[in-house]
Amino acid sequence: SQELEQSPQSLIVQEGKNLTINCTSSKTLYGLYWYKQKYGEGLIFLMMLQKGGEEKSHEKITAKLDEKKQQSSLHITASQPSHAGIYLCGADPSSSGTYKYIFGTGTRLKVLA
Amino acid sequence: EAQVTQNPRYLITVTGKKLTVTCSQNMNHEYMSWYRQDPGLGLRQIYYSMNVEVTDKGDVPEGYKVSRKEKRNFPLILESPSPNQTSLYFCASSTTGDGYTFGSGTRLTVV
Numbered sequence: 164s165q166e167l168e169q170s171p172q173s174l175i176v177q178e179g180k181n182l183t184i185n186c187t188s189s190k191t192l193y194g195l196y197w198y199k200q201k202y203g204e205g206l207i208f209l210m211m212l213q214k215g216g217e218e219k220s221h222e223k224i225t226a227k228l229d230e231k232k233q234q235s236s237l238h239i240t241a242s243q244p245s246h247a248g249i250y251l252c253g254a255d256p257s258s259s260g261t262y263k264y265i266f267g268t269g270t271r272l273k274v275l276a
Numbered sequence: 277e278a279q280v281t282q283n284p285r286y287l288i289t290v291t292g293k294k295l296t297v298t299c300s301q302n303m304n305h306e307y308m309s310w311y312r313q314d315p316g317l318g319l320r321q322i323y324y325s326m327n328v329e330v331t332d333k334g335d336v337p338e339g340y341k342v343s344r345k346e347k348r349n350f351p352l353i354l355e356s357p358s359p360n361q362t363s364l365y366f367c368a369s370s371t372t373g374d375g376y377t378f379g380s381g382t383r384l385t386v387v
Contacts, residue, residue, distance in 0.1 A: 208375040262307040268318035
């Protein structure tokens with residue numbers, strides 16, 4: 164079965180610093196989704212990547228899907244305390260879109276003011 | 277406002293007492309899903325539904341039941357809850373080409 168591994172597991176950065184979170188799949192990704200979760204709360208959808216080489220940005224967050232479609236990175240520029248939380252990548256293992264999503268175990272981000 | 281609504285937010289119950297966690301979405305989404313989130317194990321899918329009357333097991337379906345009689349509702353039923361079902365539960369919905377929209381979560385404790 165397909166697995167998603169995220170690195171690092173946790174990250175503490177000073178406000179204003181850039182950071183990158185990685186999501187690596189054991190199999191080809193047909194759709195890669197990034198979510199943010201505040202502790203104990205629901206997940207907020209950030210962005211979706213489907214094509215190899217695709218890159219999307221939302222405010223100061225940029226996500227890329229590599230050409231081989233087995234790894235994605237999430238980059239935050241000039242981090243702020245509001246960026247703190249858990250970042251999760253999710254994927255649909257099927258090319259036909261079953262929505263039987265799997266998720267990585269998450270990266271906990273803390274931003275020090 | 278487009279949203280997925282779960283109820284209750286918090287629930288403490290005793291072993292063996294049947295319970296239902298409700299989930300409703302107002303976006304006319306075809307796909308709905310239930311996940312549980314546990315420390316160190318991440319999010320694991322319990323059941324999902326691709327449309328009305330179409331449901332399928334996820335990775336951890338044991339001890340749970342679901343039904344999808346209407347497009348907007350996807351309740352999660354625990355017929356005989358046990359302590360190992362203590363967890364944070366999320367309902368989510370989606371449509372083709374989009375990510376899941378998640379509910380706020382239900383924190384269940386079974387004693």
